[in-house]
Amino acid sequence: MAGSHPIAAPRLVGRDRELAALQAFIYGDAPRGEASGGSGVALVEGEAGVGKSRLIRAALMAYGPEEEHRPDAPYRQDGPRVLHAVCPPFREPLTLGTIVDALRQAVDTPEGLALTPLAGALRPVFPEWTDHLPPAPEPVADPSAARHRMLRALAELLAALGVRVLVVEDVHWADPATLEFLVFLAARPVAEVALVVSYRPEDVPADSLLRRLSARATLRLELAPLNVADTARLISSMLGGEPISHRFASFVHERTEGVPLSVEEAVRLMHARSDLVRRDGRWVRRRLTGIAVSATVRDAVGERVDRLDPQARQLLYAAAVLSAPATEVVLTQVAGLSEEAALDATLAALDSGLLVADERGRLAYRHELAARAVHDAIAIPWRRRAHARAAQLLESVEPQPLLRLARHHREAGDIASWCQYAERAAARTLAAGDEDGAVGLLLDLLLHAELEVPVVLRLARMIPLSSVADPARYRELARVLQKGEDADAAGDRAEALALSGEVLFYLQEYDAGRAALEAAMPGLADRPAEAARAMMLLARPRGRGVPADAHRRWLERAAPLTHALAPPDRLRLVIASVTARLTLGDPVGWAAAAEIPDAPATPDLASLVTAGQLNLGHAALTWGRYADARARLDRARTLAEQHEHLLLHDMIVTTRAHVDWFTGEDWAGLLPRVVALAGDPALQPLTRSEATVVIGQLTAATGDPVAARAQFAVAIELAEQAGAVDHLVEPMAATARLLLRAGEVEEAVRISGEAAEMIEDKGLWLWAAELLPVRLDALLAAGRSADAERLLGEYAAGIPDDAPAQAAALRLGEAILRPDPDAFAAAADAYATAGRPYDALLARERQALCLLADESRPGDRPAGSALLTEVAEGLRALGATSDAARPSEVAPTPAAKTPAAKTSAGETPAEPRRRGRPGYGDRLSPREVEVVRLVAAGQTNPQIAEALTLSVKTIGGHIESAMRKLRVSSRTALAVAAVEQDLLGPA
Template identity: 45%
Template sequence: MTGSASHGQRGRAQRAVIGRPRFTGRDEELAALQSALAAGVPAVALIEGDAGIGKSRLLAELLADPPAGAPAGAAPGRTLVAVCPPFRRPHTLGALVDAIRQSGDRIAGLGLSPLAGALRPLFPEWTADLPAAPEPAEDATAVRHRLFGALCELLDAMGVTVLAVEDAHCADEATLEFLLFLCARRTRRISVIVTYRPEDLPEDSVVRRLFSPVAPGTTRLRIALGPLDVAATAGLVSSMLAGEQVSEEFAAFVHRGTDGIPLAVEESIRLMGDRADLARRDGAWVRREIEDIDVPPTIRDAVMERFRRTSPPARTLLEAAAVLTDPAAAGLLLAVSGLSGDDAHAALDEAVGSGLLVEDRHGLLAFRHVLASRAVYESVPAAQRRLLHRRAGHALQDASPPPLAELARHFRDARDTEEWCRYAEQAADLALASGDTATAAGLLGELITEARLPGGTVARLASKLRFGTSEGMSRLQDVVRSLRAALAGQQLGERDEAEVRAQLGRLELLAENHAVGRKELERAIPHLDHDPVAAAQAMILLGWAFGEALPKATHLRWLRRAAEVLALPMPEADRMRLRVNHVTGLLTLGEQEGWAEAAQIPQDSPNTTEITRLYLNLGAMAHQWGRYGEARRCLAVARGLAERHRYSRYRTLILAAEANLDWSSGCWDGLAERLTGIVAATEGAAVTQLEARLTGHLLAAARGERPAAEQGLREVLAGSGNAPDCALDATAALAGMALADGDVDGALALTEGRPGNATGNGMWLSAVQFVPVRVEALLTSGGARTARAEQLVRGLAEWIRGRDVPAPRAALASCRALLAQARGELERAAALSARAALLWDALPRPYAALAARERQATHLLACDRHGEALELLERVRTGYRELGAGGDALRVTAGLRTHGVRAAGPQAARRGYGNQLSPRELEVAGLVIGGRTNRDIGEALFLSPRTVARHLDSAMRKLGVSSRTALAVRLVELGLGPAS
């Protein structure tokens, strides 16, 4: 491109026709993507880069030219492209849902399974063709995972082999979690391509983790796009000018002004064409001197200069497109702009001809790039912007199905509070039905904090809030302030005020402001007679013992008042949920009547989620009470229900509860590995995860891994703000270590202040491990602290009276043995320790029983009954070894040596079962009958495939068979079915 023209010549020159740029400078990246998709296995490809760098163009070129090299005979696949809109508040799975809708597929005849009924909230227009809605899931997480499974089935049935998600930095949380779910699916046949701007991703974004869960064999590719060099910039400019050569000087000039960002190059060249800075005269390109050409410093500046060069009607149309954001049909665009007649069609032609608007493959119009849309949007005066949003809202109301999130956005920005509230609440309800609590919290939180709604409306919206994510929790305090403002600034009737206070109390408890939350609930309850569900829920919350220590009678009074309200008419689903909470509250307080009430709940209720939760809670409480057989039976029922109804989250919680029970009952074979798997699987369930970590550290301590266990226990204690039971057990373990080291002051410091929190509000059940350690620390210190120890033991004894609580009763026997020792009554101390051991055996809790017998032997030695004591210590040492408590076995061995007893080596031996299958071998072998692979069994039981293989080898050896099939047949012959 050579030569120059004078200003006079320029006026007579023909303006340049700017064409669509050719794909330039990304050949290596395109080849890498094509190779990944042609590998014959699913791929996960991440394309990152700054705004305007060419991510979308690279993806378009890839999808326009399918890669060669697909496996012979493979069916042709199809691609689904989901573009995430830059909404202020994304809508649940919106980009994916829109892409599926725009595909034009009809789902009738796809042969979808009943699982597809979960898609009904997302696709209401398909209700007639979708299966019936599934049974209620146990919680939002389960709803979401079931929905994800249904979406995967739908994509498979549609024949989708490539799912591309553009601008994932704008995606809603549910879409990102679905991508994680899809990438981890072992049976998937879909490749995933994601584009995003890295600078707009949070540090903990799911996008950064998409590689971590990929199924084995998946091809992984990450492409980071950078600016074009000068040569590629020259090629890009040339392609826009019908392939004419561009001089190095001009290419360097453009590169310098645009930093080689492809979109900036394109916008600058288009602007030069609009200005007639580029022209063709007498068969040759001519231009002004380079020094006279002004290149805008940003893409925004280039877009706005081009925008201002269009006619007023075209500018109005472009403003309407910027307000709509999403690609829109021409009719919708004209309706929002308010243009009509010849002006409307001329403006449409001009806007498309300018290159600012482009038409996609569905015939919809939108800005070429979101940066251009945003630049125009921000230039629209506020009053005009509100008018355009109002028109957009009214125009979209007739769509079927109505785009709820878009309607909420438009009416919000139009300042039409009534319509904003209407559609935002509907969008939030859709999000909740899809298990997307984060989006719902955002939509409702905005309404509550910004819309200045009536108090009754605020209360209704607040009742739907679920703060299950960090984003939701960050909004909680804003919602609390808005509720308080509703109370302070409005003349509310009694009912509205009570509803606001009830929700405020719930949220304050959630924020751990327990005293404040209780006060609000107490003020609300007298005026909730019109709503027995809300009244019972408030009473049960006051009946649960957490937070500050209150007399147990206070909690019990509220629970008994709640029982009266539960007898009033209310929806059965609410009654069932509240009855399960009520039973749990009673059992947590150690009230015997809780078991009787649980027995009255109909076990054949169609509300299987609540029945599953009931048995999970009963199993956990039976464990705390010391009813281990009952605990195992309840957890087995809960696990059966969870597996039958695919309640994946409950199943994980149940497996965690069973692992804790196995720790207590001495079933330690493979337990450490299972706990590691449970910790990984319970992300998002903080308390359950903390409990699993605690159990793992206790197990490590018993095995003699003292330094690591102590460090882990301190970490659990530091993170146990919302888990008082974990705090007590971790404190007990650490204080026990301190006492073993002779650090009485350290043990006292650790346990100081805990008794009031543990027992002052009736939570003795939580203190089974803590109270004996605290008593020992006080007695060892001596002096005035002895009386405090005696008072603590009396309190425990009084609480136990009349209750069938085997675990606390065994702990009481241990405490009484400590008191007898402190008084010098050594024979009595030995007898009480022996009684404690028998009580622990009855649960069974073998580790605690062995510790009691070890203490008994110590008392016998002090009574000069050496022969009896040393014989008992030998049995204790053997018991520790069989259990796997190698650290304790070493300690007892060292004690025996001081008394001249020669001991065998220190290695710990596992409990032997002879030719009988161990419980774990039986469980693993039972799953073989169902035809599961080692990997499937490992995933079900949180074991590695190698550990599963070891158990199966042992089982086959014991049963005298040599194959998995023979093992399954032999188990059936013996009457042993699959593990429940």
């Protein structure tokens, strides 16, 4: 995702009150864009990164564009009289260096300024201005007098330049002379310059003159970190102003404490690492597992730590190891300090501003990112021993802090204790409904600890696989489980194989997953829960080469095992059973679906219930029960958002988009939704395949068949990667339809035949609703009417009851085999009843063409023309602009019915003959008439070529020429237009 959505500079948020106060200080009652000439001192204080500089620049924006107020921006003689200086963090700050550098940048030379001889005192600090300054005054013996003369000269230079506001940032790094100058300006009887000063309170030395300056402050602004809401607004401003999920904002706020610079750095790092994704119009994060420490934060914190003595550093190290508020006694013990050294170390750590005390007197880092930066810098041997000391101290605490103990033992290298506490923490986390947190704990343990096979299996069984948001983690888990396949115990080997198979199913590698599950079955005889779980997966009709009856046998074998299982395991298997039955076309599954609750009874069942509702929604889509599909998917989506199941959320949103395609709901807004999903390489192949199918369907309907075919090819490739036959059928059928419209009958027969063969091998005609009509069209165009009759019979016998999409396809198939206006009208009604307006309109189009083509009923032609116009309007309203153009092309036009002009003798004037081959303009040539007559008779290109003793390529050229002349885009429309315009003559 990095680069696909450019990241922007953050806006100033959460500072409205402070901004208004600072602007009022600078401007007073003056017109906008003019400094008021007011006096006083405004102090802007806050920790590093809290936004002091951004606030000051926003206040100065009233003077003009923000770029004019960068610290290094040139002074404009015709611009606002503001001098902006920033104190650099030099170890030994230069005397008056900050002010001198700002003045030097403000003006190239003092030539022409009204300066008195006093300005000659500036020669030592402005040697390059020697030629333009008055002579140096007589030296004075008293250093304080010389310093005072220098301050007066600087003040005179400011006045000569017309400076009304002096901004000095980071004065905690200022040299004493600069601070003296600021105090001097603030203390003058008639203050000519308003001062705006920013600083970090924690970095101000105890003896700093800044404290005298603050006593004269007329405005003091203390900037605090942002709250969660403002953190979300800040992130949103960087990501195109789009909404941010609450959990993501809370996650970032918790780890950055709302410090704007830390928030900005964290978002930029996540964006660069493709960890941010847009989901349903808002930004979320793939993995809520941690935020990397940026180089900016790491370097800033490291510089502050390095200033301290060794004992204070050790105390900071201990606080970073504990990463939680702790008493001085605990910190001292973890740091390994003596009681004598502890007090001084504690005071120094507090003075650094890195540690703060809470209301109970416990000490902790002000920000988590600072703690992590320090922790990562600690030498590993010292860090390991400190974690061991921390674990020993915390084991006596009641109730035991399981997460912290797991972390300390992990860092200390104690694998057995790490495993013990991590497993207990994961169980508690699951019970609380935080599946994402439990997944992180368990996967970390499985991937990074050397564990015995029984322990690996026990931990792997705890993982709610549907909550693993990153597919790469499945592959890591599969590699861990492969080690268990070499276990000594046959049962352990079998369970490792079964778990590997389940993980492969989640990776949508169904053939490999099925092989692993089948290999595991003999060894699971004494493990009924694991056996039932494996059988239910084998009952799912995924992958090729396995007929539906084999899946049904696994389903029946598993059924008796489910009743003796514990409630969570039983619910999991009920969901698997219902999903398998409905995918296999068994209507009993709808009754059994009542066992799947609408909402989880306990938090630990959230992902199961969400997955169950998603599966029911997808099944309802396949059956054509679209209202039910919407209800199930919307319910699942609410649960997925509530519990942040990103993997399930992606699937839900994609399937919901598929429903919207079929039902014609908001096609204009549908395309950007599916494009975002299809283009995300982190999503699973089937999710991307389904989104790509919808893109292809929309593209074909709006008039770009070449682009649509390319989309369908991508969808087919993605579905083939997963071995998902049911996901292959729709893009293959749609491709065949486009081929037929282009006159490529043989290719349409081939690709639709591949899809039909897969369905016949599976014996699952439920999946053929989108294929049947186009397959019949292709077979008839190829002259294979017997094959078409057989296909329709098998389909009619194989589809279940109460499947509206399949029933509508059957009505349309019957009409295709026995064309009749009433039959097509019945098909259109069936699609309309199912809630598919697009397909209903296409069936109406066929009905209208039948009315126009039936020469035995010429009285039906006006009704056919009117119906075509109605269909075109309906398609246009839906958004199917390409299809809308097709019916209007075959409707009779006035020009086609206007007789040729006659001479006064009543004869049509003969056109002058030209030499050479006759040209026919927009009229059909005699050969084209012959070809179109055979097209209208239902002949294929090879049959026409054989009848006329021409090549197939030549016949194709004649058909393309005729279609171009009559302005149509399909063979059917070509035949109807030729008949309607009386171009074919007697048959």
